[in-house]
Amino acid sequence: MEAARPLVGRRAVVTGSTSGIGLGIARALAGAGAEVVLNSFTDAEADHALAREMGAEFGVAASYRRADMARAEDCRALVAGGCDILVNNAGVQHVAPIDSFPPEAWDRIIAINLSSAFHTIAAALPGMRERGWGRVVNVASAHGLTASPYKSAYVAAKHGLVGLTKTAALETAGQGITANAICPGYVLTPLVEAQIPDQMAAHGMDRETVIREVMLARQPSRQFATVDQIGGTAVFLCSEAAAQVTGTTISVDGGWTAL
Known part of the structure; x- marks a missing residue:
């Protein structure tokens, strides 16, 4: 049973997790036995129902908490109750040339795709250190390792997220905490x-x-790539098999960044 559900007793917070990659990761963590906190910026009955259904499906505690990941105070409040596993997945995108890129779009992308992870990690680390165990999984992108035109804010944020991941890993090395980034291609x-x-x-x-x-x-x-493959990668990074995997990126991109 422990081998099949290696994350029993762990509490996971997954940002931006009511659809897509975030939902896939949350489902994979729940399937591995973790208590899961779902998140988005809305607060509809459907959000809470999604958590209830996930909890019933996997036999774990599951809840939903609204937080606007563009707001530092919301980011920190989201993990105020403590977590063993923190998955920073929330993200937005805007495509435009640099010289006509709307400044407000730049600010929003940097806030949600990068700064939110800084705030959640800063809030989560004290509890992880106290317990002597923690996993930080940042969902970056192939664009955290390479670039494309017209995506300046997204590329900058994802490169920054990879750098933040490495710094968090160095600051927590030897403390039972790991920090890694998953870099998907097209999912x-x-x-x-x-x-x-x-x-x-x-x-x-x-x-x-x-x-x-x-x-x-x-x-x-x-x-x-599929959301199940990204979820499986996240579960691996949270497992004891990955206890010495920290400060690195795992590309799930069909060879994109090998070119």
Whole structure:
């Protein structure tokens, strides 16, 4: 039972976790036995119902807490109750050339994709140190290791998140705490799935061709990663097998950053 559910007794907070990658990670952690706190910026009954359903499905405690990850005080309050596992997944995107990139979009992307992780880590570390165990998993991106045009804020934030991960790892080395970053390429989430018909229309291609030749042009495998694969990577990083894996990145990008 312990081998099948290695995270029993651990409490995990996953930011931006009501859909997509965050939800996939939260489900994987719950499946491994962890208590899970879901998060988004809304506070609808559907949010709380999602947590209840997850808890019932996996037989774990699960709850939902609203927090606007653009606000430092919300970020710190989210983990005020303490956590053993912190997954910083919340993120937003905006695409534009640098010289016409809206300053307010830059500020929001940096706040949510980077500064939020600083605030949650700062709030979580004292409790992790007190317990002598902790896992920080930051969801960065292939864009934390390479760049693309028109994504200046996102690329800057994800590169910064990788650097923050390394610093957190050095500051906690030998304390039973690890800090690592997962760097996905294109992942088949509901948001990405919704973009496929528009891409098909824009390029006059069928589904498989537009995925292979347009959307995954930089991903050598020509296959999307899945949220289950990202979730499985997160569970590994939280396991005892990864107790000496810290301060590094794990790319789940079909070979993108090998080019």
